[in-house]
Amino acid sequence: MNVLITGGAGFIGSHLSERLLKDGHRVVAVDNFITGSRANVAHLAANPDFELIERDIIAGLDYAGPLDAVMNLASPASPVGYLDNPIETMLVGSHGTRNALELARVKGARFLQASTSEVYGDPLEHPQKESYWGNVSCTGVRSVYDEAKRFAEALTMAYHRRHGLPTRIIRIFNTYGPRMDLNDGRVVPNFVKQAVKNEPVTIYGDGTATRSFTYVSDLVEGMLRLLMSDEPMPVNVGNPREMTMTEFAEAVLKAAGPECRSQAVYVQPSKERIADDPQRRRPDITRARAILGWDPKVPLEDGLRETIAYFRSVIH
Ligand code: NAD
Ligand code: UDP
Numbered sequence: 001m002n003v004l005i006t007g008g009a010g011f012i013g014s015h016l017s018e019r020l021l022k023d024g025h026r027v028v029a030v031d032n033f034i035t036g037s038r039a040n041v042a043h044l045a046a047n048p049d050f051e052l053i054e055r056d057i058i059a060g061l062d063y064a065g066p067l068d069a070v071m072n073l074a075s076p077a078s079p080v081g082y083l084d085n086p087i088e089t090m091l092v093g094s095h096g097t098r099n100a101l102e103l104a105r106v107k108g109a110r111f112l113q114a115s116t117s118e119v120y121g122d123p124l125e126h127p128q129k130e131s132y133w134g135n136v137s138c139t140g141v142r143s144v145y146d147e148a149k150r151f152a153e154a155l156t157m158a159y160h161r162r163h164g165l166p167t168r169i170i171r172i173f174n175t176y177g178p179r180m181d182l183n184d185g186r187v188v189p190n191f192v193k194q195a196v197k198n199e200p201v202t203i204y205g206d207g208t209a210t211r212s213f214t215y216v217s218d219l220v221e222g223m224l225r226l227l228m229s230d231e232p233m234p235v236n237v238g239n240p241r242e243m244t245m246t247e248f249a250e251a252v253l254k255a256a257g258p259e260c261r262s263q264a265v266y267v268q269p270s271k272e273r274i275a276d277d278p279q280r281r282r283p284d285i286t287r288a289r290a291i292l293g294w295d296p297k298v299p300l301e302d303g304l305r306e307t308i309a310y311f312r313s314v315i316h
Helices: 011-022 038-044 079-084 086-107 143-163 187-196 216-227 245-255 286-292 300-315
Strands: 002-006 026-031 050-054 069-072 110-116 167-172 201-204 210-212 235-237 242-244 264-267
Touching: 002 011, 002 086, 011 026, 011 038, 011 216, 038 050, 069 086, 069 216, 079 086, 079 143, 086 110, 086 143, 110 143, 110 216, 143 167, 167 216, 187 201, 187 245, 187 300, 201 245, 210 245, 216 235, 216 286, 235 286, 242 245, 245 264, 245 300
Parallel strands: 002 026, 002 069, 026 050, 069 110, 110 167, 167 235, 201 264
Antiparallel strands: 210 242
């Protein structure tokens, strides 16, 4: 296949590109590097089946060659990333997604939208099933991301219904692994960086908020299975192992080994940073299991070991 990935130089985009190339496909990565970087895909640059195009997909998106799939990953993804770039986040979810959908339509390509568990907001239903409509503030600080992603899902469904475009929507839950941006403020890079540097591990608030962490290779497997399926309705892909941030801090410290001298501390970040912070998050993956035959394979302990090794290699 010829696959165009918007946001291809991001954390997930780089792993997706790597996997597609390994499977014998051609990859065109389009990125404006607002939160990603050329370094994420530098190891793919010499591959003749890999092409990197610098472009802001808000302004437009075209490609001269044939395409079998367009995978739309472009968007700031961390709370810090979208709080720093609120308008860009709304525009990439709206104009950018429209441009990506139009490209898929013109090329007769299948389309996959990278959506998020944030469409559920601070959920009142637990665990989250795809049928849950969510609890999202449309004016809060996170709204720029949540509402852009909800709009992107709605637009994707409109293209499916109006144009018969073969569209897929994946709702990604917290994913981690090598090549996460060290400084994007998410809990995995924060805790791992702090553990690697023997600094205090900063748990926000009382540490009772929960998340469920998926290793990036499991996510990529789920993304590709969904792309090749016939399922137009959203599918959650995430690891259902839920833990509090206090438990997660303990897991990171344990994985960092006996040489790590860090300790967990409870801190109060800025009000903006934790406004509307979802208190519980765990995917119900009944649909992913039934439709895709997908289940996560990588235990947290193994994934953390890989992630810590990567952070050690870039920090030292
Ligand atoms: P990332 O920031 O590493 O990757 C996003 C990429 O999109 C970056 O390379 C960025 O430069 C690029 N981009 C942003 N705006 C663009 C624009 N206007 N034009 C071209 N490129 C643009 O983040 P990630 O974690 O790899 O996330 C990838 C996708 O998956 C995002 O859409 C995100 O919302 C979604 N997602 C990620 C997670 C997660 O836990 N990592 C969870 C849910 C959803
Ligand atoms: N968090 C934390 N310490 C940090 C960074 C984040 O305790 O140094 C918490 C944050 O308040 C939230 C959870 O970790 O409850 C996950 O936050 P993250 O920014 O990774 O992403 P989110 O899942 O909110 O999009």
